[in-house]
Amino acid sequence: MASASTPHNDSPNVGSPDAKEQHAPQEPGKQQEQGKQQDPKAQPANNRKRKFWLIGLVILIILVGVGVWLWYDLYGRYNESTDDAYVNGNVVEITPLVTGTVTSIGADDGDLVHAGQVLLTFDPSDNRIALQSAEANLAKTVRQVRGLYSNVDGMKAQVAARQSDVQKAQDNFNRRRNLAAGGAISQEELSHARDDLSSAQSALSNAKQQLSSSQALVDDTQVSNHPDVMAAAAQLRQAYLANARSTLIAPVTGYVAKRTVQLGQRIQPGTATMAVIPLNQLWIDANFKETQLGHMRIGQAVEITADQYGSDVKYSGTVDSVGAGTGSAFALLPAQNATGNWIKIVQRVPVRIHINPQDLEQHPLRIGLSTVVDVDLHDQSGPVLAQKPPQQASYTTNVYDQQLGEADAMIARLIHDNSATMGKSAQR
Structure with a gap:
């Protein structure tokens, strides 16, 4: 009696490792790689897209370069700026001419005083x-x-x-x-x-x-x-x-600062008692590098930004004068470069900038404030240094004539x- 034959099965057993690998789901990355390998038409499209972005990047770089060149040719090389610039002004010291004992003080720090107003009174006996x-x-x-x-x-x-x-x-x-x-x-x-x-x-x-x-x-x-x-x-x-003169009066209109005198104090001639600062007579001392002065001339337009108000407020001004020496040359202890360890340092020259009085009236400044100045060098008609002496006094007062x-x-x-x-x- 012939035994029944077992049916032949070519597929691997379900429980075998080979069967698990065949029926296990494939990873997404592998599926994509297989998809790319299986889709030969997608490769040229990707190459064209990459080439398009590369060309766009090159064009953008060229445009930026042209823009930078145009900015430098039309604006950059005709402008010099510095943030080493500070507001300065006249500080009128009130000093007596006679000896006396203080019996009255007419103004204190921050007070507005007018020319001729009494500031101090001595015992007049x-x-x-x-x-x-x-x-x-x-x-x-x-x-x-x-x-x-x-x-x-x-x-x-x-x-x-x-x-x-x-x-x-x-x-x-x-x-x-x-x-x-x-x-x-x-x-x-x-x-x-x-x-x-x-x-x-x-x-x-x-x-x-x-x-x-x-x-x-x-x-x-x-x-x-x-x-x-x-x-x-x-x-x-x-x-x-x-x-x-036993009564000290204000020679100019301004604001009182640095009051040091006290009632009953015995004052000698020449003693500093207080100061009057006319805030309508301010200017800016901008310290430019010596390499920035090649095309700077008197009368050139200046744009000023004060840290107090920020970039929203712009002051207009002009170059009033260029200093006759560097800051280090007028220092109390000037540098001695005749030494073995000398190192070259770029020097700075003070440039005085006149502020537009209308702008100063709308947005008052204080002495010592930090500013940023930008000088427009397009106008080269002005002189480098002043060519004529002043024709009249820069500042005058007639309060003592009375x-x-x-x-x-x-x-x-x-x-x-x-x-x-x-x-x-x-x-x-």
């Missing part, structure tokens, strides 16, 4: 007494000068009297001489007449000398311009100024009051 003494001295001098003019008139009258005496003695001598010639009188009486004539002539000569001396003191003068009166007036003017005017008015009043009763001869 000593200066006031000196002023009164000078007034009295001027009045006395005017009266003494009036006496000089009166002496001239008196000496003229005395000379006239002496001339009359001489004429009388001369006539008497002539008569005596005729009588003596005829023997009517003695020679002794004639000698007495001659002596009287000589005495009268000596008295006349003495009177004329005194008249000349008196006239020499008043010739070509009036009471107001007599040397003695002018000397007394100068003493009064000095005393008046000393009294006026003090002299008041002193002159006081002198004129004293002279008038003490010479009002003078005669016409004293007024010539």
Whole structure:
């Protein structure tokens, strides 16, 4: 009896490792690789796409290069900028000219003061007494000068009297001489007449000398311009100024800073008490490298940005001047390069930049603030250095002229009051 044959199965057993590998799912990366290998048309499309991006990148680089070149050719090489730039201005120190004790302080740090406003007041007792003494001295001098003019008139009258005496003695001598010639009188009486004539002539000569001396003191003068009166007036003017200077006033309009004076403090001449800073007279000191100054000229336009306001606020200005030396050349201890370990360092030169007053009024600045300046070098018509000296003073004040005017008015009043009763001869 034949046994039943087992059916033949070519596939591997289900439980065998080969069967598991065949039925296990394939990984995504492998599927993609197989897909690429199986799709030969996708390879040229990818190459074309890569070539397109490479060409675009090259064109972009070329455009950027052209843009950079155009920027440098049209703008970059005509501009020099630096952030080593700071706001600067006038710091007007308030210093007394006379010694005094502080009795009043009229302004403190940050206060706005106008030109002529009182800042400090000293105890005026000593200066006031000196002023009164000078007034009295001027009045006395005017009266003494009036006496000089009166002496001239008196000496003229005395000379006239002496001339009359001489004429009388001369006539008497002539008569005596005729009588003596005829023997009517003695020679002794004639000698007495001659002596009287000589005495009268000596008295006349003495009177004329005194008249000349008196006239020499008043010739070509009036009471107001007599040397003695002018000397007394100068003493009064000095005393008046000393009294006026016991009150310190602001020479300019600005803001008070650096107040160090205190009430009751004894101040000596030249002591710094406070400072007044006119914030409408600011400028910028920009320190450019020496390699940046080749095309910089006076008058070139400048764009200024202050760190206080940021880039939203732009100031306009112009190059006012280029420094006459580097910063290190004017240092307290200048560098000594004659050494073995010398290293070359790029130097910086201060350039003063004028700020547009309208911009400064809209956005006030403070001394010492940091700024960034950008100089436009297109305009090359200006000089490198100033070619002419200033035609007028850069800064002036007339607040002190009033003090002299008041002193002159006081002198004129004293002279008038003490010479009002003078005669016409004293007024010539």
